[in-house]
Every structure is written in structure tokens, then in C-alpha cells.
Amino acid sequence: MPWEKSYNDLDVLDRATRAFWAKGFAATSMADLVNATGINRGSIYSAFTDKRTLFLRSLEHYDKNYCTDFLRHIRDNTPPKQAIIAMFEATAKPNKGLPGGCLMINTALEMSPHDEEIAQYVDSRIAEVENFFHDCIVAAQAEGTIRRDIAPRSTAQALLGLIIGLRVLTRATPRKSAIAAILAQVHIMLG
Numbered sequence: 001m002p003w004e005k006s007y008n009d010l011d012v013l014d015r016a017t018r019a020f021w022a023k024g025f026a027a028t029s030m031a032d033l034v035n036a037t038g039i040n041r042g043s044i045y046s047a048f049t050d051k052r053t054l055f056l057r058s059l060e061h062y063d064k065n066y067c068t069d070f071l072r073h074i075r076d077n078t079p080p081k082q083a084i085i086a087m088f089e090a091t092a093k094p095n096k097g098l099p100g101g102c103l104m105i106n107t108a109l110e111m112s113p114h115d116e117e118i119a120q121y122v123d124s125r126i127a128e129v130e131n132f133f134h135d136c137i138v139a140a141q142a143e144g145t146i147r148r149d150i151a152p153r154s155t156a157q158a159l160l161g162l163i164i165g166l167r168v169l170t171r172a173t174p175r176k177s178a179i180a181a182i183l184a185q186v187h188i189m190l191g
Contacts, residue, residue, distance in 0.1 A: 012038075012047070013057060013058060013061045015036045016033055017062050021058075021103040024106055024107075025110060025111055028051075030044070030051060033051070056117075056118070056121070063104070063125050066098075067129070071087070071128070074090075075135075080140035080145070081136065081146050083136050084133060084136050084159065084186065085187070087163065088163065089183065091163060091167060091170065092179050092182075100170050100171040101167050104122050104126060105164055108123075108126070126164075130156050131156070133155070133160060137150065137156060146191055150189070150191065155189060162186060166179065166182050
């Protein structure tokens with residue numbers, strides 16, 4: 001009788017994603033992945049080829065489930081100016097069930113200087129966040145909730161810098177005064 005897989009790929013991928021998110025690529029060992037996923041090494045290698053491939057799949061899984069879907073939800077259900085503010089407010093509130101910070105930002109710091117494929121992927125995902133800010137600013141200007149004298153692209157880039165800083169702060173020991181200052185600056189920038 002042939003061997004039959006006894007695990008759910010998406011569940012394994014989510015558990016691996018959380019392991020990488022908590023420790024980073026280099027610090028996450030195969031033993032950590034076995035413990036996190038609940039499947040043995042052979043099954044991990046059979047399903048994902050190697051640790052790097054599993055990491056790339058984890059990045060994609062993280063992007064879809066924790067970034068893209070979230071941005072789409074707030075863009076579709078919140079007025080544009082409020083969508084920007086909602087993103088910052090959600091980022092400022094750590095979710096106790098998830099590792100802190102942002103896997104994309106953590107990966108940019110850890111791996112982008114050493115892995116061109118990962119650097120390009122992370123850059124494309126970060127560009128999506130910048131484009132989200134840009135599109136929200138343009139839409140809010142059209143409806144009159146953000147001043148028209150604000151330059152959409154450079155403001156989106158500044159907001160990107162602030163959200164990255166906020167992600168880093170929420171990964172480290174949260175400094176409430178710095179987080180409050182970032183949120184206040186977003187309100188000031190958007191008028």
C-alpha cells in the first residue's frame with residue numbers, strides 16, 4: 001500500500017511561516033521546523049524540497065494571508081483616508097497570537113543583502129504597500145478628505161518609512177511614546 005500524506009499543506013505552511021516569522025531564516029533550524037509543523041524532516045523535504053524553498057513559500061503565504069488580504073479588506077471596506085489610518089492603528093496593536101513585527105521587513109534586514117531573488121520579492125511586496133498608500137491618498141484627495149497640495153507619491157513613500165519603523169518598534173520592546181508619535185505624525189501628514 002503506498003504511503004499517504006497525513007497532514008494539511010496549508011496548516012504546515014502556516015506553522016512554518018510563524019516559525020520563520022518568530023526567529024528569522026538563519027536562526028530557524030530544521031528541528032525548529034519539525035517541532036513547529038508537527039511533521040518529520042523527510043515529509044518537509046518531500047513537500048518543500050529544502051529549507052529555502054519552504055521559506056520562500058512561507059513568505060508568499062505570509063504576504064497573502066497577513067498583508068494582501070488585509071490591505072484589500074481595509075481598502076474595500078474603509079474610506080481611503082481612514083484606510084491609511086486603520087493600517088497604522090492595526091500595526092500599532094500587537095496580536096498576541098502572532099510573532100511581532102513584519103516577516104517582510106525582518107526578511108529585508110536579514111536576507112535581502114545576500115539573496116537577490118528574496119530581495120526582489122520583498123521589494124515588490126513593500127512596493128505594494130507604498131502603492132496602497134498612494135492610491136488611498138489620490139482617492140481621498142478626489143473626495144476632498146485629504147488636501148490636494150499633498151504630493152501623493154512622496155507622501156506614500158514617507159508613510160512607508162513610518163510603517164516600516166512602526167513594524168520594527170512593535171517587534172522590539174514596544175515604546176508606547178514612539179508609537180504614539182508615529183500615529184500622531186500620520187494624522188498630521190494627512191491633514
